Amino acid sequence: MLQVKRVSQITLLHAPALDAIDGIAHAFSTRRAEHPNLTLGPTSSDNPMIPINRSRFLAAAGVPGWPVLKLKQIHSGIVQDMTDTWPSNEPLEGDAAVTAVRGAVLAVQTADCVPILIADRDARVVAAVHAGWRGTAARIAERTVQFMIQKYGVSPADLMAVIGPHNAVCCYEVGDDVRDAIKAPDVFVRKPDWTKPHLDQSRANQKQLLKAGIPENQIVTSSLCTHCRPDLFFSYRREGKHAGRLLSIIGLAP
């Protein structure tokens, strides 16, 4: 379960399971501020409000002015190790970011895809994952945990993972291309009044986190659906290509 916080008129969501770890800062954004359109992306947009909204969100999340380690999301299975905070560097391409750098945040932007935040209980390393259906098919969540284990020597038994708001199984209709790409029949749901199967994105990613070794009781899943809740979230499927973007961030305190 996620909890709702309102700070300086900005509504954000946070996971008590991550709050309980000393030295971790994190938040999932919503669209709500004093107006209902607090978009935090896409970064490629020339909307001049985006950098201002991002600064306000970071401040509300308790990380004012912290640099964001830039990831250029490409719907892949690529995990990037973020070791450099030099601000003029080009963003690294990939869909998961891992870092042990302190005083900076990782961020993934979504509008229906699944954001996943991961931290170890000693606050040594954190990860942010963007898992759309292509990333899910490429096993991005599982690869991220494997990377944290191999590169940073953490034990999966010490990891806490939070699957944030996304287009949930109630709404996420998919075609044969998705079914063929994600070879796991048990993550698709069919109902008589649905014309096509729906993908359970949280179940699909939870299974990967479990397979990578994170205990079930250390995986928190939000049941909030971006498509069902236009009051809280942007949704690409509902609003099309001009939809705003949500930002999910996690970082290690300096």
Ligand SMILES: [Zn+2]
């Ligand atoms: Zn829904």
